[in-house]
Amino acid sequence: MKDxxxxxxxxxxxxxRHLRAITMALVGAIAPLTLAxxxxxxxxxxxxxxxIGNSPYNWGRxxxxxxxxxxxxxxxxxxxxxxxxxxxxxxEVDPQVLEQxxxxxxxVGQPRLQAVIKLPGSSEVTGTVxxxxxxxxxxxxxxxxxxxxxxxxxxxxxxxxxxxxxxPGQTVTYQQFLPTVPSDTGATVRLGRxxxxxxxxx
Numbered sequence: 420m421k422d423x424x425x426x427x428x429x430x431x432x433x434x435x436r437h438l439r440a441i442t443m444a445l446v447g448a449i450a451p452l453t454l455a456x457x458x459x460x461x462x463x464x465x466x467x468x469x470x471i472g473n474s475p476y477n478w479g480r481x482x483x484x485x486x487x488x489x490x491x492x493x494x495x496x497x498x499x500x501x502x503x504x505x506x507x508x509x510x511e512v513d514p515q516v517l518e519q520x521x522x523x524x525x526x527v528g529q530p531r532l533q534a535v536i537k538l539p540g541s542s543e544v545t546g547t548v549x550x551x552x553x554x555x556x557x558x559x560x561x562x563x564x565x566x567x568x569x570x571x572x573x574x575x576x577x578x579x580x581x582x583x584x585x586x587p588g589q590t591v592t593y594q595q596f597l598p599t600v601p602s603d604t605g606a607t608v609r610l611g612r613x614x615x616x617x618x619x620x621x
Contacts, residue, residue: 546592
């Protein structure tokens with residue numbers, strides 16, 4: 420009886436060793452593949468999703484495994500925050516910021532008040548505007564103020580350049596008829612605030 424028991428124990432031990440040898444062989448075969456896959460996927464950007472498996476359980480388990488390898492939930496997040504990402508071409512631009520950038524590169528010449536010979540007692544405001552931006556701009560109005568000889572504000576007005584859409588580097592003129600402001604009374608004209616209003620705000 421002891422010999423039978425001893426034989427069964429020996430057989431079980433041999434079977435265990437055989438299974439262990441097979442397991443070690445499988446691990447040895449899979450390990451290089453895992454390392455190769457890890458090296459390849461390590462080059463992927465943070466946030467990439469790797470889905471491996473045929474069931475939600477396997478998908479979740481493998482995703483957690485790759486997240487651990489890529490360190491998405493730990494060390495890589497602060498690095499991205501510190502280094503910052505380059506601005507995307509598709510990123511939205513604040514319209515107000517863009518408007519201010521465009522306005523800084525628009526040059527309006529000092530307006531002048533000229534007499535209209537055919538209509539005594541009237542005058543005309545004239546001037547030039549230059550677009551120094553790298554893109555066309557459409558101007559809704561150029562605002563001005565008429566100041567009397569005593570320094571008081573007589574009238575405000577607005578003129579639209581021709582053409583209203585100005586190409587990069589282009590200079591155009593603007594003019595506005597003032598039927599009730601004589602040019603021989605010492606009145607002057609200056610730019611209003613704001614001097615330029617872009618169409619649609621941009």
